[in-house]
Amino acid sequence: MAEAAADTLNEIFGRTGSGPLSGVVVADFSRVLAGPYCTMLLADMGATVIKVESPAGDDARTWKPPVRDEESTFFLSVNRNKHSITLDFNEPSDLALAQQLAARADIVVENFKPHGLERYGLDYAAIADLNPTVIYASITGFGTGAGAALPGYDLLVQAASGMMSLTGGQETEPYRAGLAMFDVITGLHASTGILGALHHRTTTGEGQHVELNLLSSALSGMVNQSAAYVTGGVIPTRMGNEHPSLYPYEPMLTGDGRLVIAAANNGQFARLCAVLEVPELAQDQRFCSAEQRNAHRSELRILLEVQLAARSAEEWFPLLSGAGLPCAPIQDVKGGVDLADRLGLDPVVLPGENERQIPTVRHPVSFSRTPATYDLAPPMLGSSSDLVRGWLAQQLAAAR
Known part of the structure; x- marks a missing residue:
């Protein structure tokens, strides 16, 4: 997209700065954690992210406690710098808007059940027909083949991948990690894959389908522990806080x-x-x-x-x-944030304005020329519906 067009887009959607993804439009059909974390990282880097929600909203909005002013801190943690539009895919006019948004976007991110968007004409094949250069990222729990019917929850993947068998002491039961670590790792992998596909598009003009699943991300993210078996034929076991290869x-x-x-x-x-x-x-x-x-x-x-x-x-x-x-x-977590603050890492940022200024954790990457920006607080449900609808109408008129 030309720089002038990027400036216009930023002005319309209230973004500042010139992040490395400024001018890139992301249609975000994801919810809960892996997809939203990925799209927030893209938004921090300047992308215009339009979060499509059902009239009921992202499930994570209801995951309470903890809360800030009755809003779920889980939701707030992964949705800054985005615009929310509510669309009911069972309503023809709303579905048409969703399809128009995907046809206009540079990137589409979704984490519906495998093949779940086909009946709405929002799957990769349908969108690529309308938008051949689209980078379309799909996130599932266990892939689209034999594991397609398995629910994609992080806890299930922690159990099935073997990670829980490594967490805890030798005499304890297996434990989950204290966070949804494979959702987060998959979100990071998704952003990496999307950026790789964007680079490919700049040299070839080709879009592509980027597919991820939590189990593959888990096995990759377990690095030396999965390699112990795959490479060394050794099945690792729980060692509490000890390391299998280093002491102390x-x-x-x-x-x-x-x-x-x-x-x-x-x-x-x-x-x-x-x-x-x-x-x-x-x-x-x-x-x-x-x-x-x-x-x-x-x-x-x-x-x-x-x-x-x-x-x-x-x-x-x-x-x-x-x-x-x-x-x-x-x-504790407070101590970790305080330490980062004492070390000058400025861990907390305040996106938003006036009464809707919500503290969140800083983007993890520092750019010397194109820094991350924090313009928008996590959106209220449907708060940008009119703005997005008006922008899409302008886009459709300009294309005629």
Whole structure:
């Protein structure tokens, strides 16, 4: 899209700046988490994202508590910088608008059940006939083949992928992660795939269908643990907070509380031993390599925790950090946000204006030339319906 057209689009939809995706239109037919997280990242980078919701709204609007002014913080976390339009696909006029939006968009993102949009003429094949250069991203739980009928919930994928078998202690039951991690990873994978497809389009003029599923994203996102089986023939098991390949690399007891300590190589282990005033352990044949430290981790833990008992976790943190050893206190989420703030990472941004200014977490990427922008608070249901309908009418008139 020409720069002038991008400026016009930004003016119409209230966007500022010149993000790397400024002028790109995204028709967002997704809901809950994986798709909305992907489209929020695109919106932060300047894309105009039009969120299509049923008259009942995105399910995540009802996922409470916690809330901010009676709105679900779950929904608010992944929907800033977007415009909401409500459309009922069972109403012919609304369906026609949805099709027109998809035909005009540069990118379409959807996470309906496999083949669920075919009856509405909103599937990839139908939209590509109208819009041959469209980048159309589909997100499912278990793919569109034999797993098409399986519900695509993150918890199910955490269980089925094997991830829950890795979470918890050796004597505990399997646990889910404290967040919908595979929804998030799939959203990240989706944004990566979309950007790759956009680059391909700039060189060839070709659109394409980008397909993702939570299970494939889970197996990719489990990296060394899935590789343990696929590459090494080893089925990993729960180890609590321990790492299968590194030691020490876990929370360790101090005189007061636990401190996470990571000694990922011989140099770091030697620095740890020096600060703990047991430098001879770095030369001990039982501990002189990562492989040996793993083999003798029970013995090593006792020796280290005897030394760590001399001070509290709060006292050890600056001493070990000052020696260049990776370590961290175990904090709650407030502590994590506060730490990022103290480190100058500015973790909280305030998109929106006046009474609708809602704090959210900053986009994770910093761009030196085309920074992310935070113009719009997460939308109220259908709040941009008139704006989007008017813009589509103008687009249709201009095309005649």
